[in-house]
Amino acid sequence: MSKKEEFSQETIDYISKLALLELTDAEKKDLSTQLNDIISYFHKLDDLDTSNVPPTRHPLENIKNVYRNDIPTEGLSNEEALQNAPHKKEGFFKAPKILKD
Amino acid sequence: MIIVTSHDNIIIGLEIHVQLTKLKTKLFCSCSSKYRGAEPNTYVCPICIGLPGSLPVLNEKAVEFAMKLAIALGCKINKSMYFFRKNYFYPDLPKGFQITQYNKAGGKAFGDGGKVIIKKKSGKKEILLNRIHIEEDPGRLVHKGSIVSSPYTLVDYNRSGVCLIEIVTEPVINSPEEAREFLNQLKSIIQYCGIADLDLEGSVRVDANISIKGHARSEIKNINSFKEVQRALKWEIRRQKNFIKRNKLLKQETRHWDDSRRVTVGLRSKEFEKDYRYFPEQDLVPIELKKSYIEKIKNYLPEMPNARMKRFQNQYGLSEFDSEILVMDKDIADFYEEAVNSEKDFESKEYKLLCNWLKGDISRWLNLQNKKITDTDLTPIQVVNLVKLIEEGRITGKIAKSVIGDMMLGTPIKKILKQQGKKRIADEEKLSSICKKVIQENSEIIKDYKTNPRALEALIGKCMKETHGQADPKITRKLLLEYIEK
Ligand SMILES: [Zn+2]
Numbered sequence: 001m002s003k004k005e006e007f008s009q010e011t012i013d014y015i016s017k018l019a020l021l022e023l024t025d026a027e028k029k030d031l032s033t034q035l036n037d038i039i040s041y042f043h044k045l046d047d048l049d050t051s052n053v054p055p056t057r058h059p060l061e062n063i064k065n066v067y068r069n070d071i072p073t074e075g076l077s078n079e080e081a082l083q084n085a086p087h088k089k090e091g092f093f094k095a096p097k098i099l100k101d
Numbered sequence: 102m103i104i105v106t107s108h109d110n111i112i113i114g115l116e117i118h119v120q121l122t123k124l125k126t127k128l129f130c131s132c133s134s135k136y137r138g139a140e141p142n143t144y145v146c147p148i149c150i151g152l153p154g155s156l157p158v159l160n161e162k163a164v165e166f167a168m169k170l171a172i173a174l175g176c177k178i179n180k181s182m183y184f185f186r187k188n189y190f191y192p193d194l195p196k197g198f199q200i201t202q203y204n205k206a207g208g209k210a211f212g213d214g215g216k217v218i219i220k221k222k223s224g225k226k227e228i229l230l231n232r233i234h235i236e237e238d239p240g241r242l243v244h245k246g247s248i249v250s251s252p253y254t255l256v257d258y259n260r261s262g263v264c265l266i267e268i269v270t271e272p273v274i275n276s277p278e279e280a281r282e283f284l285n286q287l288k289s290i291i292q293y294c295g296i297a298d299l300d301l302e303g304s305v306r307v308d309a310n311i312s313i314k315g316h317a318r319s320e321i322k323n324i325n326s327f328k329e330v331q332r333a334l335k336w337e338i339r340r341q342k343n344f345i346k347r348n349k350l351l352k353q354e355t356r357h358w359d360d361s362r363r364v365t366v367g368l369r370s371k372e373f374e375k376d377y378r379y380f381p382e383q384d385l386v387p388i389e390l391k392k393s394y395i396e397k398i399k400n401y402l403p404e405m406p407n408a409r410m411k412r413f414q415n416q417y418g419l420s421e422f423d424s425e426i427l428v429m430d431k432d433i434a435d436f437y438e439e440a441v442n443s444e445k446d447f448e449s450k451e452y453k454l455l456c457n458w459l460k461g462d463i464s465r466w467l468n469l470q471n472k473k474i475t476d477t478d479l480t481p482i483q484v485v486n487l488v489k490l491i492e493e494g495r496i497t498g499k500i501a502k503s504v505i506g507d508m509m510l511g512t513p514i515k516k517i518l519k520q521q522g523k524k525r526i527a528d529e530e531k532l533s534s535i536c537k538k539v540i541q542e543n544s545e546i547i548k549d550y551k552t553n554p555r556a557l558e559a560l561i562g563k564c565m566k567e568t569h570g571q572a573d574p575k576i577t578r579k580l581l582l583e584y585i586e587k
Contacts, residue, residue: 058386064389067159067164069160071131072134075133075144076147078143090141091142091257092255093256093257096192096254097252097254
């Protein structure tokens with residue numbers, strides 16, 4: 001296995017940033033091992049010769065064009081929509097501010 | 102000699118997002134897309150607020166609408182495609198990803214290439230397109246005060262999941278004026294396709310990439326109307342030129358258009374990598390478009406503005422200039438055709454007169470009132486009557502102009518004239534006394550006339566005033582000349 005496929009410190013830093021996760025050093029080390037195990041498991045697929053197999057884009061490749069008609073139906077009420085939201089205000093979902101000060 | 106204007110150094114590419122507002126439902130759920138003016142989060146369902154376990158189902162009409170636009174723009178339609186997930190965290194995306202199309206990683210846009218022809222003083226220019234694709238609209242964010250000072254963000258998902266079509270141009274636009282002209286033409290084509298009404302608030306969003314040759318480019322986001330695009334581009338060009346003039350280094354950056362202050366501002370958003378980790382959306386099956394289906398849509402596509410313009414020239418003998426103005430707004434062009442064809446005796450003279458009324462006084466009134474012709478009670482037959490009354494000499498052009506406003510509100514021309522008692526005065530005896538009176542009262546102008554024949558126009562104007570515009574201008578002119586010569 002080539003070096004760059006391993007979960008280096010940099011890779012862990014990068015993907016945790018993408019996932020908006022703040023991880024402790026211990027967590028990073030832990031995750032690094034686990035993710036490496038997962039990736040190595042996937043590498044088992046490399047044992048097969050797939051050079052003549054077209055890539056699979058979708059598990060249901062023979063089903064195509066599943067459509068719905070353009071006819072409106074009743075959705076959720078405002079109360080129902082906000083039911084599970086921990087933070088709400090005046091009918092809106094409430095989220096943290098977007099920009100840094 | 103070739104004059105190189107400063108515009109030749111400007112490179113602009115546009116990304117235009119338009120809502121397909123003529124769809125009744127959203128792209129992947131059956132929520133109504135007519136959310137405008139509604140209370141927040143009342144046009145939502147588990148799919149468009151991203152509840153776990155909910156599954157998207159594609160709106161067939163959205164594919165048909167995208168195909169119409171792709172054909173109208175001359176794109177090469179990809180017959181086999183599937184959706185992708187574009188992953189990023191932002192409160193307007195309830196699922197943490199946007200379902201969109203992607204033209205890399207084995208993916209395909211809806212249509213590749215295509216072009217829009219624009220008019221320039223120096224001739225025509227083709228604005229080449231890179232691609233068009235469909236995707237879902239994010240929700241709407243509301244900030245208390247400004248985006249910077251607001252302590253929190255409020256989210257309304259009524260807009261979430263509405264079908265957007267993204268149109269990406271090549272970086273071939275060389276001035277803000279070209280950008281405006283391109284957007285006008287694009288709007289017209291979209292109107293002719295019958296897929297969206299872009300006059301609706303918030304139905305359009307534009308991002309612009311702009312640079313001066315040899316320097317870093319900036320991407321301006323958040324331009325929320327076609328009208329604002331030209332303004333934002335002008336401002337950004339000035340900013341970049343000033344930077345270069347002062348030998349400062351421009352950096353590649355994303356800037357926001359602040360339409361209340363009318364400036365672009367560089368905003369430092371939270372650390373946010375531009376790595377969207379696109380991957381195929383497994384909750385939706387692939388789309389396969391049959392050639393026969395594409396042909397069918399093509400055959401049902403209405404005549405496009407360019408073809409209609411040429412037909413107007415041939416069929417009604419209008420100039421290229423007049424035809425272009427008339428066809429730009431489909432509603433005006435439809436109105437015109439209904440009018441010219443409602444009188445079988447009408448010929449090229451009347452065709453031109455009707456055109457003049459539509460592009461002149463009627464369009465002016467619509468612009469002033471910020472209305473569309475379909476929002477008024479004016480009917481084609483009324484404008485036909487107006488032209489007939491003028492031709493029969495029963496009213497003057499001046500009276501006609503004065504009654505347009507009332508006609509726009511739906512009052513028939515004949516009724517207005519009856520109420521106002523306005524008719525052309527052609528009675529020579531009556532006009533004689535008016536002319537004499539005017540000559541007596543304006544000895545200064547008569548003196549002036551001896552050296553300046555154009556002073557006659559002033560006298561005709563006085564007669565018009567005396568008769569509230571009803572004096573027949575030809576007879577008045579004849580009579581005035583007679584009396585002055587005496
Ligand atoms: Zn929905």
